[in-house]
Amino acid sequence: MNALAMREYRWSPDAKFIKRSDGNAVAVNFANSTKLVFGPEESNAISAFSGLTFPFALEDDLSDSLRSTLVHGGFLVPEEDFEARDRMIREAVRTVAEESSGLIIMPTEKCNFRCTYCYESFAKGRMRPERVDALARVIEARIQQARSFSLGFFGGEPLLCSDIILRLCGEAMEQCGRKGIFFGASMSTNAALLTPALFDQLIDVGLVFFQVTLDGDRELHDRQRVTVKGKGTFDGIVEHLRAMAATRHDFTVALRCNVHPEDSERVLSLFDGEELAFVRNDPRFIIDVHYIWQSDRQTLAETSKEGCLSGLQAGLDKYVLNAELSRRGLSTTSYDDVPGILGSACYAGKKNWFIVGADLKLYKCTVVFDNPKNNVGHIDLDGNMVIDERLNRLWTGSNSTTDSGCGSCYLRVPCGGLACPLTRFTSGSKGCLELRDAGNLRNWAERLSVPATGQISPVATH
Numbered sequence: 001m002n003a004l005a006m007r008e009y010r011w012s013p014d015a016k017f018i019k020r021s022d023g024n025a026v027a028v029n030f031a032n033s034t035k036l037v038f039g040p041e042e043s044n045a046i047s048a049f050s051g052l053t054f055p056f057a058l059e060d061d062l063s064d065s066l067r068s069t070l071v072h073g074g075f076l077v078p079e080e081d082f083e084a085r086d087r088m089i090r091e092a093v094r095t096v097a098e099e100s101s102g103l104i105i106m107p108t109e110k111c112n113f114r115c116t117y118c119y120e121s122f123a124k125g126r127m128r129p130e131r132v133d134a135l136a137r138v139i140e141a142r143i144q145q146a147r148s149f150s151l152g153f154f155g156g157e158p159l160l161c162s163d164i165i166l167r168l169c170g171e172a173m174e175q176c177g178r179k180g181i182f183f184g185a186s187m188s189t190n191a192a193l194l195t196p197a198l199f200d201q202l203i204d205v206g207l208v209f210f211q212v213t214l215d216g217d218r219e220l221h222d223r224q225r226v227t228v229k230g231k232g233t234f235d236g237i238v239e240h241l242r243a244m245a246a247t248r249h250d251f252t253v254a255l256r257c258n259v260h261p262e263d264s265e266r267v268l269s270l271f272d273g274e275e276l277a278f279v280r281n282d283p284r285f286i287i288d289v290h291y292i293w294q295s296d297r298q299t300l301a302e303t304s305k306e307g308c309l310s311g312l313q314a315g316l317d318k319y320v321l322n323a324e325l326s327r328r329g330l331s332t333t334s335y336d337d338v339p340g341i342l343g344s345a346c347y348a349g350k351k352n353w354f355i356v357g358a359d360l361k362l363y364k365c366t367v368v369f370d371n372p373k374n375n376v377g378h379i380d381l382d383g384n385m386v387i388d389e390r391l392n393r394l395w396t397g398s399n400s401t402t403d404s405g406c407g408s409c410y411l412r413v414p415c416g417g418l419a420c421p422l423t424r425f426t427s428g429s430k431g432c433l434e435l436r437d438a439g440n441l442r443n444w445a446e447r448l449s450v451p452a453t454g455q456i457s458p459v460a461t462h
């Protein structure tokens with residue numbers, strides 16, 4: 001027996017091994033976003049030790065190449081390295097939770113759309129110039145302190161104030177460049193104002209991620225997403241998306257589809273058709289299917305056990321739907337992305353992330369703006385952030401370092417116990433990620449596209 005086989009190993013607490021109905025099996029390591037597929041023979045061998053929480057020796061007849069694949073993918077951890085690796089993982093999660101820094105800015109709360117399911121009040125208009133100046137000073141100060149910094153834009157419709165976005169991003173990009181840290185910004189936009197000329201300008205100042213909503217085919221979309229005057233919006237959005245696809249810019253568009261389960265077929269037909277053919281096989285476009293909430297979010301957040309990033313999507317077999325989309329050459333959030341460190345955590349749970357209202361009030365959560373516990377501070381006109389640390393801790397204090405259940409969960413790296421800080425203190429529920437559910441995990445693995453047997457597939461991390 002060789003020395004390697006004599007060694008003791010542990011199965012990674014961050015890894016899952018899932019048998020599929022075709023006889024193959026999928027192994028996913030959520031700590032490093034690695035996924036592997038194994039044929040029936042290897043699957044049987046791995047089943048003997050996958051999930052074991054105590055040290056074990058490998059059978060003599062396990063091939064060196066299989067052992068090596070599992071060790072390199074972090075599925076098997078040599079016993080002598082286990083404690084150090086575990087500490088390293090916990091520290092990485094803690095660092096991101098505490099040291100990553102970002103602001104999600106609402107340059108206006110007004111919107112040019114009136115979607116039938118929208119929960120916003122549209123109460124506050126454009127951020128006033130002296131407030132933009134104060135915010136710019138805050139951004140500069142935070143960049144000086146941060147190890148990584150991001151800006152996000154949300155609304156209302158943020159592109160109603162594209163001049164504010166261009167200014168803040170342009171300055172932040174320059175300041176991050178001087179400091180030698182990466183700057184990238186994201187935006188949730190309805191895309192009605194996202195003309196080719198503006199898109200070029202936004203790309204130049206580091207806007208690289210856009211969330212744009214298309215709620216199905218033209219008829220379905222135009223029934224739900226209408227302008228203030230009640231007009232359909234499908235054609236204008238598609239025209240802008242097509243122009244984006246025709247560029248050589250490096251960006252990501254998450255095409256969000258808010259659907260009722262009974263409309264799944266309509267979503268598929270949208271991506272089957274010619275109108276969106278430009279999206280197929282272009283990895284810059286990712287389809288992100290969500291289930292339309294059945295009641296308004298304010299009520300729901302006080303009573304539900306589920307957060308907006310997680311179980312509210314339950315009820316729609318989105319794995320089946322996404323598998324169909326994948327077969328059509330489309331990238332989807334559920335399939336082609338195993339999130340990196342806190343990649344599935346809500347920003348509300350991160351200590352140095354805040355939502356900035358048009359009046360410079362600071363919030364943690366983009367759902368319950370009327371909840372007094374969400375207003376954790378403000379920015380004054382001298383450019384100081386005034387934060388109620390007690391309230392901030394309400395959102396950030398419970399996580400995988402304080403909750404032993406989360407600390408031992410296989411999703412502790414992408415989630416960190418921060419799936420939904422709101423439901424933690426309103427209903428007492430953690431709002432776990434969908435993949436925490438065994439049935440969802442099985443459905444996901446069943447349809448996961450993975451490379452050839454035994455190939456390690458490092459997947460994009462955030």
Ligand code: SF4
Nearest residue numbers: 307308346365420422
């Ligand atoms: S805390 Fe985060 S996940 Fe929960 S409702 Fe608010 S924004 Fe959504």
Ligand code: SF4
Nearest residue numbers: 406409415417432433
């Ligand atoms: S909140 Fe749920 S999914 Fe997230 S780490 Fe905790 S137990 Fe796991």
